[in-house]
Amino acid sequence: MLKDYSVEVSSGDDLTKLCSEALPSVALAATAAATTSADGKAVKKMLRSLFTVVRSTSELRDQFGSSHGQLVPSPALARHGRLAFKAYVAVAEFVSEIWSARRRI
Numbered sequence: 379m380l381k382d383y384s385v386e387v388s389s390g391d392d393l394t395k396l397c398s399e400a401l402p403s404v405a406l407a408a409t410a411a412a413t414t415s416a417d418g419k420a421v422k423k424m425l426r427s428l429f430t431v432v433r434s435t436s437e438l439r440d441q442f443g444s445s446h447g448q449l450v451p452s453p454a455l456a457r458h459g460r461l462a463f464k465a466y467v468a469v470a471e472f473v474s475e476i477w478s479a480r481r482r483i
Contacts, residue, residue, distance in 0.1 A: 379477045397432040400473060432467045438462055
């Protein structure tokens with residue numbers, strides 16, 4: 379998707395960096411679809427919130443994750459995992475729909 383927006387990426391880029399690269403392009407596409415300035419303002423505000431979701435989920439993973447072979451149980455509850463997962467799904471679906479609509483043009 380980022381190649382379609384002429385954004386250069388490397389194999390070492392993490393999800394937060396990739397989203398910070400992708401969301402401005404998606405924001406332009408989404409805002410262009412808004413019909414009034416009030417709509418555009420609300421869309422831009424929500425798009426900023428999408429990036430906050432990505433960044434916060436990464437922070438949650440760093441704080442509560444049990445990666446790197448640690449045997450200590452995570453203090454996170456199942457509801458934290460569901461919240462993070464569903465928030466990421468919302469971001470991914472939105473970005474995917476914008477990208478798909480752009481490709482049809």
